[in-house]
Amino acid sequence: MAGLELLSDQGYRLDGRKATELRKVQARMGVFAQADGSAYLEQGNTKALAVVYGPHEMRGSRSRTLHDRALINCQYSMATFSTAERKRRPHGDRKSTEMSLHLKQTFEAAVMTQLYPRSQIDIYVKILQSDGGNYSTCVNAATLAVIDAGIPMRDYVCACTVGFVDETPLADLCYAEESGGVSSLALALLPRGGQIALLQMDARLHQDHLETLIEAAMTACKGVSKVLDEVVRQHLQEVSVLTGE
Amino acid sequence: MATVQVSEAEKVYILHGIRDDLRVDGRGCEDYRHMEIETDVVSNTDGSAKVTLGHTAVLVGIKADIGKPRPLVPNEGYLEFFVDCSANATPEFEGRGGEELGTELSNTLYKVFNNKHSVDLKSLCICPGEHCWVLYVDVLLLQCDGNLYDAISIAIKAALFNTKIPRVRISTDEEGGKEIELSDDPYDCMRLNVENVPCIVTLCKVGHRHVVDATLQEKACSVASLIISVTHKGTVTCTRKVGGGSLDSESIFEMTEAGKRVGKALHAPLMNVLQQEEHLGKKKQKVGFLG
Numbered sequence A: 001m002a003g004l005e006l007l008s009d010q011g012y013r014l015d016g017r018k019a020t021e022l023r024k025v026q027a028r029m030g031v032f033a034q035a036d037g038s039a040y041l042e043q044g045n046t047k048a049l050a051v052v053y054g055p056h057e058m059r060g061s062r063s064r065t066l067h068d069r070a071l072i073n074c075q076y077s078m079a080t081f082s083t084a085e086r087k088r089r090p091h092g093d094r095k096s097t098e099m100s101l102h103l104k105q106t107f108e109a110a111v112m113t114q115l116y117p118r119s120q121i122d123i124y125v126k127i128l129q130s131d132g133g134n135y136s137t138c139v140n141a142a143t144l145a146v147i148d149a150g151i152p153m154r155d156y157v158c159a160c161t162v163g164f165v166d167e168t169p170l171a172d173l174c175y176a177e178e179s180g181g182v183s184s185l186a187l188a189l190l191p192r193g194g195q196i197a198l199l200q201m202d203a204r205l206h207q208d209h210l211e212t213l214i215e216a217a218m219t220a221c222k223g224v225s226k227v228l229d230e231v232v233r234q235h236l237q238e239v240s241v242l243t244g245e
Numbered sequence B: 001m002a003t004v005q006v007s008e009a010e011k012v013y014i015l016h017g018i019r020d021d022l023r024v025d026g027r028g029c030e031d032y033r034h035m036e037i038e039t040d041v042v043s044n045t046d047g048s049a050k051v052t053l054g055h056t057a058v059l060v061g062i063k064a065d066i067g068k069p070r071p072l073v074p075n076e077g078y079l080e081f082f083v084d085c086s087a088n089a090t091p092e093f094e095g096r097g098g099e100e101l102g103t104e105l106s107n108t109l110y111k112v113f114n115n116k117h118s119v120d121l122k123s124l125c126i127c128p129g130e131h132c133w134v135l136y137v138d139v140l141l142l143q144c145d146g147n148l149y150d151a152i153s154i155a156i157k158a159a160l161f162n163t164k165i166p167r168v169r170i171s172t173d174e175e176g177g178k179e180i181e182l183s184d185d186p187y188d189c190m191r192l193n194v195e196n197v198p199c200i201v202t203l204c205k206v207g208h209r210h211v212v213d214a215t216l217q218e219k220a221c222s223v224a225s226l227i228i229s230v231t232h233k234g235t236v237t238c239t240r241k242v243g244g245g246s247l248d249s250e251s252i253f254e255m256t257e258a259g260k261r262v263g264k265a266l267h268a269p270l271m272n273v274l275q276q277e278e279h280l281g282k283k284k285q286k287v288g289f290l291g
Helices: A002-006 A094-110 A134-148 A207-242 B008-019 B099-112 B148-162 B216-221 B249-283
Strands: A025-029 A037-043 A046-057 A071-078 A119-129 A158-165 A168-171 A183-190 A195-201 B035-039 B047-053 B056-067 B078-085 B125-127 B131-143 B164-166 B168-172 B178-182 B189-191 B199-206 B209-212 B224-230 B236-242
Touching (some): A025 A207, A037 A134, A046 A134, A071 A094, A094 A134, A119 A134, A119 B131, A134 A158, A134 A183, A134 A207, A183 A207, B008 B199, B008 B216, B056 B148, B099 B131, B099 B148, B099 B236, B125 B168, B125 B178, B148 B199, B148 B249, B199 B216, B199 B249, B209 B249, B236 B249
Parallel strands (some): A071 A119
Antiparallel strands (some): A025 A037, A037 A046, A046 A119, A158 A168, A158 A183, A183 A195, B047 B056, B125 B131, B199 B209, B199 B224, B224 B236
16 A cells, blocks of 8 residues: 555655656756866755766776776765664665666766776765665766766766656655655666666566656656756856856 | 875975965964855754865764663763765775774764763763763765864864754653653754864974964975864863874974964854854755855
8 A cells, every 4th residue: 555655646746746757956066176076966855976086097906907998986885874874884885885886887888988098987976865866866966077077978877766656657766755665766878869878676567567667767867867967058157157268 | 184295395395484474375374274164964964064174075964863871971971973084085085995094083083072071961861871862973074185183173063063952751651661752843952062062273293383274285294293172261172193203392382382272262253153054044045065
């Protein structure tokens, strides 16, 4: 009966949104002066900070150098005060390592790594407040940070987590919905070509519903990409005004 | 901490400037950089603050939990500190790289707060010997540009000022067991008295003089530093010498006096700013990282 609470008869969710409505996205690029690229993104109550260093020479093990492209190194960590229950270790647990690998996979698909052989690009994402959709917020924040660092990408990478309740796909899940036993699917998309960089789902869903769910996720991601594009253009405008062009 | 490379000529330049009370960015030896403080940045904590001191950025979140009091002091609550040197600050802190610095910082914080007067621990007691409030103070280092101790201590003071601990009622049920009930009203909370919370002042010895709020470049030219935590009355709660060089006793006395003076002068404007922000109440614009 979880479906009854998560989606009311009039079509409203727990926080008053409609099924296809995204949470409010607010973002800012160039938050830190010392890093090569940085961005802060809020998606509803989930807040993520992404910082990019690179491309620079390989640090640590030189043996991992790739002769024809850059190595992307990601770390996902959560602030200890980000979750309702205090988290004892910010990173190093299995979930964070898995998320870091997912982020690496996502950005390897989008960043034009063949332009920087034998070098390394570091992407560090920190979740300051967690309210569901952690992976999507991280990917969106990291996209902005990579753009801020001036590293060329094929396209924006936009991500969204969608769930399936009562034959309806719900876009952009919050924590209450994610933990309410909804089958959730995380999707990272390169919007222009409609290419999927990462697709992850670990719940039970009937095969027939999969296509609808993926379609809903792609629409949501395209919505996010419009917002990100707005943010980047605004930032460019601000910066060019300051430099007097 | 992120290291910066300074050539010999630059070192001499910085040294001569400090000798004449003129630092590279125009400050005097006892001036702080531009500081920005904002409280209530993270909404699911009980208290939070973000401090930017020049390029150093620190975020502190405080969560209050109910726990068992320490056996030696059954009618007091306690504070737990954790400093997370995140990879955001510098790639060297990736993985376990930042653990060493984090442990050093949190150990110093324990020493600074290890006295009866800084925080009124008795007010954190709920039921002597059984339940008490434990305040988990989590410090997140976002950017490193020298002077971490000062920024962290100011952020902790601001976050403690901002902390709202819910009021609890203890009721006894039929079997005689105690039940803790949290008040339903989200505005019914207890605030902490942060008058006596100390602020840390770091003094770096450069040449024959000492500077307050050293940048990474100035730190590279200094031999040793003295960390001193001072309350608003001028009482010292903790002193530590850090750094590989050695200091003579004359310098230490001089630096302690200067530290007490600077530290004492820091508290009044800080409390003013915090109270002004509090008075804005609902009209306060939440900026956080978006500004």
